[in-house]
Amino acid sequence: MTSKYMLLIEDNPDDVDLTLRAFKKANVVNPIQVARDGIEALEFLFGEGEHSGRDVDDTPQVILLDLGLPRISGLEVLARIRSDSRTARLPVVILTSSMEERDRMQGYLLGANSYVCKPVETEAFTEAVRELGLYWMLLNELAPTG
Amino acid sequence: MRTKNPRRLTVIGLVLALSTLASITALMIRGSAWGSQTEAWIGRTDDIMGAADAVVAQLQGVISPRRAYESESDGSLLAARADSMSEIQSEVDRLARLTADNPRQQQRVDELRLLLDRVIDSRHEGGDSGEGRSPRSEVDDPSPAERDEALASEVRALAGEIRGEEERLLDQRNREGARSVSFVQPLVVSMGLVGAVLLTAVFGALLFEIGQRLAAEDAARRHAAEFEDLYNCAPCGYHSLDAEGRFVHINDTELGWLGYAREDVVGRLKFTDVVTAEGAAKFARSFPTFLEQGFVHDLDFDMLRRDGSRLAVSVSATAIRDAGGRHIASRSTVFDVTRRKRLEEELDHIFTLSQDLLCIADASGVLVRINPAWEHVLGYSLVDIVNRPFLDFVHPEDQTSTQAVFAEQIQGGNRITSFENRYRAKDGDYRVLLWNSTPVAAEGRVYASARDITERKRSEDALHSAKLEAEAANHELEAFSYSVSHDLRAPLRAIDGFSTALLEDHSEALGGDGVRHLERVRSATRRMSDLIDDLLELSRLSRRQLVSSRVDLSAIAEDVVGQLRLQESERSVEVRIQTGLVAMGDHRLLRVVLENLLGNAWKYTRKTEGAEVEMGRGVIDGVPAWWVRDNGAGFDMAYADRLFGAFQRLHRADEFEGTGIGLATAQRIIRRHGGRIWAEAAVDEGATFHFTLGPQEGLS
Numbered sequence: 001m002t003s004k005y006m007l008l009i010e011d012n013p014d015d016v017d018l019t020l021r022a023f024k025k026a027n028v029v030n031p032i033q034v035a036r037d038g039i040e041a042l043e044f045l046f047g048e049g050e051h052s053g054r055d056v057d058d059t060p061q062v063i064l065l066d067l068g069l070p071r072i073s074g075l076e077v078l079a080r081i082r083s084d085s086r087t088a089r090l091p092v093v094i095l096t097s098s099m100e101e102r103d104r105m106q107g108y109l110l111g112a113n114s115y116v117c118k119p120v121e122t123e124a125f126t127e128a129v130r131e132l133g134l135y136w137m138l139l140n141e142l143a144p145t146g
Numbered sequence: 147m148r149t150k151n152p153r154r155l156t157v158i159g160l161v162l163a164l165s166t167l168a169s170i171t172a173l174m175i176r177g178s179a180w181g182s183q184t185e186a187w188i189g190r191t192d193d194i195m196g197a198a199d200a201v202v203a204q205l206q207g208v209i210s211p212r213r214a215y216e217s218e219s220d221g222s223l224l225a226a227r228a229d230s231m232s233e234i235q236s237e238v239d240r241l242a243r244l245t246a247d248n249p250r251q252q253q254r255v256d257e258l259r260l261l262l263d264r265v266i267d268s269r270h271e272g273g274d275s276g277e278g279r280s281p282r283s284e285v286d287d288p289s290p291a292e293r294d295e296a297l298a299s300e301v302r303a304l305a306g307e308i309r310g311e312e313e314r315l316l317d318q319r320n321r322e323g324a325r326s327v328s329f330v331q332p333l334v335v336s337m338g339l340v341g342a343v344l345l346t347a348v349f350g351a352l353l354f355e356i357g358q359r360l361a362a363e364d365a366a367r368r369h370a371a372e373f374e375d376l377y378n379c380a381p382c383g384y385h386s387l388d389a390e391g392r393f394v395h396i397n398d399t400e401l402g403w404l405g406y407a408r409e410d411v412v413g414r415l416k417f418t419d420v421v422t423a424e425g426a427a428k429f430a431r432s433f434p435t436f437l438e439q440g441f442v443h444d445l446d447f448d449m450l451r452r453d454g455s456r457l458a459v460s461v462s463a464t465a466i467r468d469a470g471g472r473h474i475a476s477r478s479t480v481f482d483v484t485r486r487k488r489l490e491e492e493l494d495h496i497f498t499l500s501q502d503l504l505c506i507a508d509a510s511g512v513l514v515r516i517n518p519a520w521e522h523v524l525g526y527s528l529v530d531i532v533n534r535p536f537l538d539f540v541h542p543e544d545q546t547s548t549q550a551v552f553a554e555q556i557q558g559g560n561r562i563t564s565f566e567n568r569y570r571a572k573d574g575d576y577r578v579l580l581w582n583s584t585p586v587a588a589e590g591r592v593y594a595s596a597r598d599i600t601e602r603k604r605s606e607d608a609l610h611s612a613k614l615e616a617e618a619a620n621h622e623l624e625a626f627s628y629s630v631s632h633d634l635r636a637p638l639r640a641i642d643g644f645s646t647a648l649l650e651d652h653s654e655a656l657g658g659d660g661v662r663h664l665e666r667v668r669s670a671t672r673r674m675s676d677l678i679d680d681l682l683e684l685s686r687l688s689r690r691q692l693v694s695s696r697v698d699l700s701a702i703a704e705d706v707v708g709q710l711r712l713q714e715s716e717r718s719v720e721v722r723i724q725t726g727l728v729a730m731g732d733h734r735l736l737r738v739v740l741e742n743l744l745g746n747a748w749k750y751t752r753k754t755e756g757a758e759v760e761m762g763r764g765v766i767d768g769v770p771a772w773w774v775r776d777n778g779a780g781f782d783m784a785y786a787d788r789l790f791g792a793f794q795r796l797h798r799a800d801e802f803e804g805t806g807i808g809l810a811t812a813q814r815i816i817r818r819h820g821g822r823i824w825a826e827a828a829v830d831e832g833a834t835f836h837f838t839l840g841p842q843e844g845l846s
Binding site for chain 2: 012014015018021067068096097098099100101118119120121122123125
């Protein structure tokens with residue numbers, strides 16, 4: 001993958017489909033890499049397991065992270081991302097159904113760049129995803145590499 | 147010891163003074179004896195001198211007749227001369243006698259005799275009668291007359307010598323006398339002075355001693371009066387009885403107690419006359435012991451006053467015996483124990499009435515006294531417990547700690563509060579007792595009180611487990627809230643999302659009814675989403691920590707109304723909010739309350755012409771109460787009790803939308819502030835919600 005892409009970490013296939021549909025409707029054409037749980041996401045990011053041999057320097061433009069993940073939780077995934085120098089400066093947006101204060105607090109403490117609560121209503125959800133895409137894929141500049 | 151020395155000194159002084167006087171007397175006697183001796187001496191000297199003079203005088207008679215004979219040879223003259231001679235002889239004899247103690251005078255008297263013999267001889271021999279008598283007459287060969295003359299002058303000379311000797315002796319004696327007088331006089335005077343001084347000292351000492359004795363007698367009298375006073379005014383009664391038990395002495399105190407005058411009692415009344423019948427019986431019972439051991443201590447009974455009332459006393463008595471051991475009298479001390487008796491009775495009442503277990507234990511932990519509560523609490527009878535070590539009843543697991551605490555009390559004298567242990571009841575169950583106790587070191591006793599807290603412990607245990615359950619439930623609720631917020635939303639989003647996808651991508655295939663049905667699906671989805679949000683909000687607010695501060699309710703209300711106007715800008719509602727409504731509370735939570743109350747007012751006036759919403763403050767039951775009033779739909783007060791229950795609604799959803807959680811949330815917040823919320827309303831006449839917020843300290 002040479003063009004700018006985003007990594008969507010989401011275990012719920014409905015949410016994956018709806019998110020992809022929302023991006024499509026919002027005309028966000030960048031590729032979207034989907035990881036179905038925290039382990040897969042980390043393997044992708046660090047070129048391990050299923051993704052061994054992948055060029056780990058090819059990092060996503062933004063990571064959209066769900067919190068309620070099987071195996072290892074979204075917050076733990078965030079902690080691993082932030083603790084590795086290769087990924088420490090990647091933008092991570094928590095995109096979740098949880099409005100719990102505790103989750104928000106933990107997310108920011110662990111270094112999330114943004115926290116977005118997924119609206120239930122489709123129009124609002126689509127609008128949120130569109131704005132995310134626009135912002136992180138087009139407007140936001142990454143930290144310099146190296 | 148101190149009085150003996152002065153006395154001895156007095157005696158010594160007196161003896162010395164008397165000795166001095168005796169010495170003076172002796173000296174005086176000696177002096178007068180010497181005087182009479184002197185007189186005798188003078189008399190003798192006079193006699194000797196008289197005799198000497200007589201010899202000389204008579205000598206003339208001897209000599210003169212010889213001359214006359216020589217001339218006249220007269221015989222009568224010779225006779226006269228013989229008389230004179232015998233006179234001279236007797237005088238010379240007298241001289242010899244008088245001077246017998248003086249050898250020198252004797253010698254002279256002997257010479258005188260010789261001379262006189264010569265005179266006589268010359269008379270008898272005639273012419274040569276004087277031959278060889280005197281060398282001078284031999285040599286000179288004088289005439290007889292001349293020889294007589296010469297002899298006579300020798301006699302005279304000798305007599306003069308004798309006389310001179312006596313005069314000298316007299317003179318010598320007079321001088322000796324004078325010398326002895328000059329020695330004796332100062333001695334007598336000085337001894338007299340010494341005697342006088344000693345007598346004065348002795349007299350002084352005697353005066354002093356008499357003074358002391360008088361002072362001692364005075365002191366003794368004062369002491370006697372003092373003791374009399376002590377006896378009479380002692381805080382206890384004293385009396386003495388004779389062998390028949392009749393009063394001999396009684397003090398004022400006891401008389402005062404009994405209300406008698408002394409003359410009514412002494413010699414008239416017996417002790418048993420002033421004692422109740424029971425008292426007399428008790429007295430009689432203890433009398434043999436009293437006689438036997440000679441005393442009785444602390445005999446408690448009632449005495450009878452003159453007015454018939456009783457006096458509780460404690461009597462101690464001593465028996466007095468004569469030399470033969472016969473009881474002749476008794477002396478008693480009487481204490482008024484009315485107050486003590488009353489205290490004892492009070493103590494007994496309290497001891498008996500107490501629902502707590504009261505006890506007194508000795509230093510070895512034996513229960514000396516216990517109250518009836520022990521029976522009630524533990525089920526034993528008192529005799530099963532008293533005089534047994536309390537440890538016998540303590541739960542085996544509690545014995546170590548109980549013993550440690552008890553030892554600490556006995557040794558350290560510490561008070562113990564809130565010590566807990568378990569006692570075995572008669573039915574085998576254990577009762578939990580909470581102890582307070584205090585040791586009295588001097589008595590070697592511990593006083594203790596215990597409360598049966600078994601039931602309380604059970605309630606506490608129940609409460610504790612309930613609390614644990616509640617905490618567990620809370621945890622569960624949190625987990626539930628989490629899953630609600632996360633897991634329930636996701637399917638709803640999928641339902642809504644895919645419904646939307648169907649509507650967007652396949653509306654033609656669905657047809658008109660299909661589209662409407664899907665719209666209903668989406669509407670239900672949103673409603674469920676709202677319910678979930680509200681439910682989460684309620685749960686979150688319930689768990690949120692209260693942070694109290696000064697809150698400007700007026701400002702919050704204005705802000706909330708501003709939001710409502712933004713949301714429904716087409717509506718025209720008359721809103722009046724009092725300025726300066728201030729309360730102490732949690733800013734965020736109070737905002738939620740006002741959002742709900744003002745939101746409801748706004749909502750339920752939607753169909754009202756000239757909608758009005760008001761907010762203000764009053765005082766109810768002395769505390770500030772705020773109110774929010776509207777003139778909207780109102781409600782039937784019959785359902786007012788359902789108003790604040792979660793999911794309870796008084797209006798149909800097609801009339802007024804809502805989840806029925808808002809007021810439940812408001813009530814929960816207000817209750818957490820310590821206040822209450824209530825409503826007054828009538829259908830179509832609007833509603834007024836009042837609320838208080840508990841103590842408003844810190845609000846000026």
